[in-house]
Amino acid sequence: QKEVEQNSGPLSVPEGAIASLNCTYSDRVSQSFFWYRQYSGKSPELIMSIYSNGDKEDGRFTAQLNKASQYVSLLIRDSQPSDSATYLCALYMEYGNKLVFGAGTILRVKS
C-alpha cells in the first residue's frame, strides 16, 4: 500500500459546484496533514494544514480529517475556473521523519 494515495483524476466539476478531493494514508500515527495546490508549471503552494480530527474551514476551503479511517479530504465550495489545478495531499510521517506527498488530483472547473 502506498503511503499516501489520491485519485489522479481529472475531477471535473461545473463552476459554482462543490469539489471534493480525497486522500487516504497508511501511517496510523501521522499527526500533520497538508493540502497544496499546484498550477501547471508552478510550484506547490499551501492551501491548508490540519492536525486534529474534524473539519477546518478557511474561506471556500474545508479540510476534513478522520484519523480512525485514515483519510483527509478537501472540499472547495463555489468552485471557480481559477481553482483548476493539481491538488497535492501531504502528511508528516514521524517514522522516517519525512513529509510524504501524494501524486495529486487534477481538478478542472468548467465555466
Added chain:
Amino acid sequence: DAGITQSPRYKITETGRQVTLMCHQTWSHSYMFWYRQDLGHGLRLIYYSAAADITDKGEVPDGYVVSRSKTENFPLTLESATRSQTSVYFCASSEIRMADTQYFGPGTRLTVL
C-alpha cells in the same frame, strides 16, 4: 520580501557535465529541502538539511550532492548529469521542524541531453 528563490529557472546541459542548482531563502528557516517532480512519481525528496552543516539523504539521493555552509543557501549539485535526472527541481524550507509547513521555491526545469 523574496522568500525562497531558485536559480537558474531553466537549464539545459549534457550528459556527464556537472550542474549546480541554487536555492536561497530569506526567512532564516532551519530546514531546507530539495525535491524532484516527475510525471508518475510526484514529489520525491532528494536531500534535506536541518541546519547549517547538517544534511541528510532523502528518498532519491544517488547522483546528487548538497552542502549548507550558510543557513540561507542550499545548493544541489549533480556531479555527472544523466538523462534520468531530467526533471523539475523544487527547493523548499520549513521554519523549525520537518513537520512544519514547507514553502516551495519557483522550481528549476533541468534538461539533460
